[in-house]
Structure formats: C-alpha cells, structure tokens
Amino acid sequence: xxxxxxxxxxxxxxxxxxxxxxxxxxxxxxxxxxxxxxxxxxxxxxxxxxxxxxxxxxxxxxxxxxxxxxxxxxxxxxxxxxxxxxxxxxxxxxxxxxxxxxxxxxxxxxxxxxxxxxxxxxxxxxxxxxxxxxxxxxxxxxxxxxxxxxxxxxxxxxxxxxxxxxxxxxxxxxxxxxxxxxxxxxxxxxxxxxxxxxxxxxxxxxxxxxxxxxxxxxxxxxxxxxxxxxxxxxxxxxxxxxxxxxxxxxxxxxxxxxxxxxxxxxxxxxxxxxxxxxxxxxxxxxxxxxxxxxxxxxxxxxxxxxxxxxxxxxxxxxxxxxxxxxxxxxxxxxxxxxxxxxxxxxxxxxxxxxxxxxxxxxxxxxxxxxxxxxxxxxxxxxxxxxxxxxxxxxxxxxxxxxxxxxxxxxxxxxxxxxxxxxxxxxxxxxxxxxxxxxxxxxxxxxxxxxxxxxxxxxxxxxxxxxxxxxxxxxxxxxxxxxxxxxxxxxxxxxxxxxxxxxxxxxxxxxxxxxxxxxxx
Amino acid sequence: xxxxxxxxxxxxxxxxxxxxxxxxxxxxxxxxxxxxxxxxxxxxxxxxxxxxxxxxxxxxxxxxxxxxxxxxxxxxxxxxxxxxxxxxxxxxxxxxxxxxxxxxxxxxxxxxxxxx
Numbered sequence: 001x002x003x004x005x006x007x008x009x010x011x012x013x014x015x016x017x018x019x020x021x022x023x024x025x026x027x028x029x030x031x032x033x034x035x036x037x038x039x040x041x042x043x044x045x046x047x048x049x050x051x052x053x054x055x056x057x058x059x060x061x062x063x064x065x066x067x068x069x070x071x072x073x074x075x076x077x078x079x080x081x082x083x084x085x086x087x088x089x090x091x092x093x094x095x096x097x098x099x100x101x102x103x104x105x106x107x108x109x110x111x112x113x114x115x116x117x118x119x120x121x122x123x124x125x126x127x128x129x130x131x132x133x134x135x136x137x138x139x140x141x142x143x144x145x146x147x148x149x150x151x152x153x154x155x156x157x158x159x160x161x162x163x164x165x166x167x168x169x170x171x172x173x174x175x176x177x178x179x180x181x182x183x184x185x186x187x188x189x190x191x192x193x194x195x196x197x198x199x200x201x202x203x204x205x206x207x208x209x210x211x212x213x214x215x216x217x218x219x220x221x222x223x224x225x226x227x228x229x230x231x232x233x234x235x236x237x238x239x240x241x242x243x244x245x246x247x248x249x250x251x252x253x254x255x256x257x258x259x260x261x262x263x264x265x266x267x268x269x270x271x272x273x274x275x276x277x278x279x280x281x282x283x284x285x286x287x288x289x290x291x292x293x294x295x296x297x298x299x300x301x302x303x304x305x306x307x308x309x310x311x312x313x314x315x316x317x318x319x320x321x322x323x324x325x326x327x328x329x330x331x332x333x334x335x336x337x338x339x340x341x342x343x344x345x346x347x348x349x350x351x352x353x354x355x356x357x358x359x360x361x362x363x364x365x366x367x368x369x370x371x372x373x374x375x376x377x378x379x380x381x382x383x384x385x386x387x388x389x390x391x392x393x394x395x396x397x398x399x400x401x402x403x404x405x406x407x408x409x410x411x412x413x414x415x416x417x418x419x420x421x422x423x424x425x426x427x428x429x430x431x432x433x434x435x436x437x438x439x440x441x442x443x444x445x446x447x448x449x450x451x452x453x454x455x456x457x458x459x460x461x462x463x464x465x466x467x468x469x470x471x472x473x474x475x476x477x478x479x480x481x482x483x484x485x486x487x488x489x490x491x492x493x494x495x496x497x498x499x500x501x502x503x504x505x506x507x508x509x510x511x512x513x514x515x516x517x518x519x520x
Numbered sequence: 521x522x523x524x525x526x527x528x529x530x531x532x533x534x535x536x537x538x539x540x541x542x543x544x545x546x547x548x549x550x551x552x553x554x555x556x557x558x559x560x561x562x563x564x565x566x567x568x569x570x571x572x573x574x575x576x577x578x579x580x581x582x583x584x585x586x587x588x589x590x591x592x593x594x595x596x597x598x599x600x601x602x603x604x605x606x607x608x609x610x611x612x613x614x615x616x617x618x619x620x621x622x623x624x625x626x627x628x629x630x631x632x633x634x635x636x
Contacts, residue, residue, distance in 0.1 A: 029625035263636045275580040278541040296583040345538045365628040370544050373537035
C-alpha cells in the first residue's frame with residue numbers, strides 16, 4: 001500500500017494509513033486509505049459532529065419546518081445559515097433557527113418541560129408553519145430527556161401539528177456522517193408512508209440527496225419539469241415535509257448524493273420496491289448521461305435529448321472559453337464528502353484542470369474508492385486531514401486553487417492559495433449546464449484574480465516593480481494563448497444573469513398528455 | 521498491433537471507473553447484484569440479444585447498461601470488429617475484473633458491515 005506519511009504527523013503514526021498516493025499501476029485493491037474511523041487523539045480534526053450532520057446538512061434544507069435544537073444555543077448557532085440551501089418559500093428555514101437554550105440548571109433538573117414550552121412558543125410565533133423537526137444534542141442526550149414523548153404529547157394536544165424527532169447527538173459516530181445515517185433511517189422509519197401522494201404525471205420520481213445549494217435543486221427541477229416528470233419529493237433541499245412523507249408513491253428514486261442518501265433509497269427499494277438510479281448533476285457529459293438514463297427509464301428519452309441539445313448549444317461555447325484558460329491548472333479537491341467523486345474526473349475532462357489531491361473529512365472508504373478511481377495518477381488521497389497536514393500538502397503540491405470548506409479555505413488564503421467554497425459555492429448554482437459554466441467562471445476568477453499577484457509581494461522586503469502597470473485577469477490568463485483562441489468568435493465568457501434561479505420560479509411548463517389507465 | 525484481451529478489459533474498466541457510479545454501491549451484496557445485472561445486460565446489448573426489462577429493477581440495470589454499451593461502441597472502435605463469441609469472453613473477463621476490484625479484492629472494510 002503506497003501510504004503517505006506527513007512530516008508534521010510523524011508523532012501520530014496512526015495517521016499514516018489515512019493517506020495514500022495513487023501511483024502508476026495502483027488501483028483500488030492496492031491504494032485506499034482508512035476511513036470513517038474515530039478521530040485519532042492528538043490529530044486536530046476538522047470534522048463536524050453527528051448532530052451537525054443530521055441537522056445542518058440533511059434536516060434543515062427542508063423548507064416548511066420549524067427546526068429546533070434541544071440543547072445549548074451554541075449548537076444551534078453553529079449550524080445556522082452557514083450553508084446556502086435556499087428555498088422558494090422566502091428561505092424560511094434559513095432565516096429562522098430555534099433552540100431551547102439548555103443551561104446548567106437543566107442538566108441537573110431536566111429540560112423536558114422547557115422543551116414543551118419552547119415548542120408551543122415556536123408554533124405560536126409562526127402560526128402558518130405546522131411542521132417541526134427536533135434535534136437532540138449531546139447535552140439533552142446525556143441527561144436522557146425523552147424528546148419523542150414530548151413530541152407525542154404536543155401532537156395529541158395540537159392535532160394539526162406533526163413533529164419529527166431526530167435523536168442524533170454529536171457523539172453518535174466518528175463524524176457528521178453518523179448523523180446523516182441516523183436522520184435518513186429515522187425519516188423512513190417514522191415518516192414515510194404517512195401521507196397519500198398526489199400523482200400528476202405518468203413519470204414520478206423522488207429526487208434524493210440534493211440540498212439545493214444556491215438553487216441546484218431548482219435547476220434540476222427545471223429539466224425534470226421540461227421532461228414532464230413529476231418530482232414527488234426532494235430529500236431534502238427545498239423539500240416539503242409532507243411531500244417527503246409521501247415518498248412511497250414514486251416510480252423511481254433518482255439519487256444524487258450516494259454518500260448520505262443511499263440508505264434511504266435502499267430502504268425505499270426494500271420496503272416499497274422503488275428502484276434506485278444514481279446520477280451526476282455536475283458537468284455537461286455526466287448530466288447529459290443522467291438525463292438520458294432517466295428518460296430511457298420512462299421511455300421519454302427524446303424529451304431528455306431535446307434538453308441536452310438546447311442546453312449544450314447555449315452553454316458549451318462559454319464552458320470552452322474557460323477551459324482554454326484553465327488547462328493544466330493544479331487543483332486540490334478537498335470537499336466534505338460526495339463532491340470528491342462527483343468532480344474528480346469531470347473537472348479534469350471539462351475544465352482541463354489537474355487534480356493533484358483529493359481529501360474527505362467525513363467520507364467513508366466507499367467515497368474514497370470513487371474519488372481515487374476517478375482521479376488521475378499521482379494524486380494524493382487523504383482521509384480526515386488535520387490543519388497541519390493540509391498546509392504541508394499545499395506547500396508540497398503547490399496547487400493553483402483548492403476547492404474546500406470555509407475553515408481550510410481561510411488557511412489556504414494565508415499561504416496565498418486561492419480557494420473556492422466547495423460546500424456552499426461562491427456564485428452558484430453550479431449544477432446544470434449554466435451552473436457548470438458559473439463554476440468554471442468562479443475558478444477562473446479565483447486563479448486569475450489580480451489580488452493574488454499583488455499579495456505575493458511583501459512590501460517590507462520585496463522589490464516592488466515600478467516599470468509595469470496593473471495586470472488584469474485577462475492579460476494574465478490570455479498571455480500564453482494562441483491568437484485563434486483569444487480572438488475566437490465562437491468562444492465567449494459567461495453571459496448569464498447574476499441570479500440564474502429566480503426566473504425559474506416564474507417559468508411555465510408544457511403539459512404532457514397522460515396515458516389512460518388500463519382497467520381489467 | 522491488436523491490443524491483448526487484458527489491455528482491452530483494462531480500457532473498459534477504466535471507462536467504468538471514470539464515468540459510472542453503479543459499481544460502488546455500499547455493500548457486497550449490492551455490488552454483486554449491480555455488477556451482474558448491468559454487465560450481463562451490457563453484454564446482451566453488445567451481442568444483439570434480447571434484454572429483460574419488464575420489472576423496475578431490470579429497467580434500472582438496463583438503462584445503465586444501455587449507456588455503457590453505447591459508450592463502449594463509440595469510444596472503443598475495436599469492439600465493433602469483434603465477433604459475438606469474443607465479445608462474450610471480453611465481457612466475462614470484465615465482469616471478473618470488476619468483481620475483483622470492487623468486491624473480492626476491495627480494501628473497503630464497510631462492504632461486509634451488516635448495518636448502515
């Protein structure tokens with residue numbers, strides 16, 4: 001096994017098995033780091049906890065719900081608004097967050113009464129919202145508050161209310177991934193099958209593992225609606241609580257994030273016989289293949305092809321403008337989980353960048369299998385890195401840009417490496433054809449931003465050139481391009497709007513005749 | 521000079537690894553079903569044999585197989601020159617290789633975990 005040992009982690013020998021180099025001839029049977037294990041003492045991990053994984057990542061994107069944490073206010077504050085999962089109901093779930101604000105006295109005397117009071121106050125403050133998710137935290141789990149019993153009492157007293165309880169305290173697993181599992185399984189066990197679905201199409205899907213980051217879900221919804229497909233529910237971005245209680249009515253589960261959401265699809269397959277189709281919404285080719293697969297499944301592949309042709313004609317010249325300027329740039333692809341494999345091949349293929357490292361904070365070995373299989377030779381794969389390791393990797397690999405979260409991103413800036421927010425995006429959505437061009441534009445802006453060139457100079461010691469003027473992005477990016485490329489009449493920069501999502505909400509769609517139902 | 525069977529299998533394997541997700545379901549039992557379902561149907565499509573697709577599960581295998589067969593034919597022109605017996609041998613070899621890389625030779629310790 002081609003393990004990689006970081007200089008800074010020699011004092012933590014257990015870390016060695018968490019990093020491998022994909023060398024020539026290496027495959028998954030010889031190169032795979034350990035994963036989803038308890039954090040090693042002494043390694044300052046940057047993982048989120050299982051409560052964060054359940055609430056912040058999976059639960060809260062659900063839009064028409066009061067999301068309340070039963071615990072200290074800090075747990076809630078730290079999981080509030082830091083990921084841009086917008087919704088088409090004026091972002092209710094982003095604007096408001098709720099906490100019972102447990103304090104020391106509640107640890108001693110219990111906090112069930114306070115929880116009940118908080119629930120009533122929350123519904124009173126927002127009388128139009130009738131659904132709630134309650135998230136257990138370490139504090140309320142350790143004192144043994146029976147949240148389910150309180151929820152049952154409330155639902156008896158207030159019959160128009162429905163409450164989902166997620167018992168995933170922070171310590172329930174090595175990382176936030178433990179919370180993903182818990183909430184997925186709890187939802188299907190406790191809530192799916194409670195509501196009768198309203199079917200309006202012959203082609204009905206659940207869109208699972210999509211969190212509507214800056215509008216991703218709405219972009220994909222646009223394609224599905226243009227194909228005449230009814231999206232019965234989205235788990236969970238921009239998703240509605242009651243629609244998600246009716247998931248059993250779909251003909252197909254379309255699975256986007258096969259890390260956190262595959263379990264719910266597997267359970268729906270076992271319990272209701274709904275098959276699962278894994279798709280990729282990022283990148284022209286993977287997205288086109290995904291639309292074609294869904295089209296083929298329903299026998300409406302012509303509708304998928306129409307969208308692919310229209311969108312490709314509209315956006316490909318813009319994608320290629322950026323590709324010419326991004327070719328050969330080195331990228332550290334350091335997201336949390338699924339984007340490590342969603343992007344590792346397609347950014348090389350469609351943006352021309354070279355992935356020199358992949359990492360995952362909370363992914364499992366299955367995520368690493370996909371990521372390593374998809375990236376090119378020579379990439380360094382790291383599981384659950386600590387901050388010193390990422391700094392060492394950046395100094396060694398000298399990436400032109402890294403795609404990661406805010407915390408490691410800010411560290412990268414300090415050593416003059418530009419970063420893009422892989423979790424919440426810079427100027428998303430990044431899904432869909434237009435979204436993919438927006439991603440390319442963000443990479444271009446990151447790499448060629450004049451600020452990075454200026455910041456390389458230290459005015460206390462470096463010689464400041466006075467004989468050259470200010471270099472714009474284009475002067476730098478086009479310096480070594482051929483005249484044919486620079487003056488191409490077909491290639492062009494992004495021409496979409498600043499906001500590419502709001503118009504989708506006003507759009508009207510064609511109606512497709514439904515097939516008559518056969519009667520015996 | 522014609523590529524050897526092993527090289528050809530490696531090319532097809534590389535395509536699957538770079539472009540597909542179906543081979544990486546989370547548990548051994550699931551991966552066995554996926555490899556069997558999709559690669560068998562891909563072989564049938566490449567050999568112009570009838571493909572069963574009357575259940576939702578079969579339809580799912582079939583759509584992945586349809587895209588895979590099309591990609592193989594487009595990207596690897598040597599496939600079009602092979603006779604059906606050789607295609608079957610090739611696909612059998614590919615299936616064995618995929619089973620090894622994703623199941624029997626896999627270093628993923630979660631594959632046999634009974635719980636999610």
